[in-house]
Amino acid sequence: MRLAWVMGRLTASRRVTNTPAGAWLICEALDAEALDNKPMHARPRTKPMAESLVVFDHLGAGEGDVIAVAESTEATNPFRPDKIVIDAYCAAILDTVNIQQ
Incomplete structure (x- = not known):
């Protein structure tokens, strides 16, 4: 499991018949450096994102949320x-992330 920013x-104009109701999110995978307790929207992007993901969500995550x-x-x-x-699933919407090193 890893963390990502929505x-x-x-x-999509079509879906596979047995796919449950939900949303597809475009997310940026985050590492420890990206999780520096600043709001995601306050960080200017200095380089292209390392990796993006398309994540299935039926929990209700929205733009700007950090998810597991x-x-x-x-x-x-x-x-x-x-x-x-489904290859990636939103398992949790995170309120805070605290990293201790």
Whole structure:
């Protein structure tokens, strides 16, 4: 699991039949350097983002939120026993992140 910042939403004109209701989010993967307790919108981007993700969400995350992302097989666990095509899932919407080094 890793943390990501929600940059926006993705709109698709079609969906796979068994995909549950929810939203697709465009997210930026975050590392410890990016999580410096400043609001995400207050940070000027000095270099391109390292990695972006498309994340399925049915928790209601919005633009600017920091979320916990489950990937790969773990992303489908909340929907078992149904088989769905999701590679990244919003497992939590985080209020605060505290890093101690």
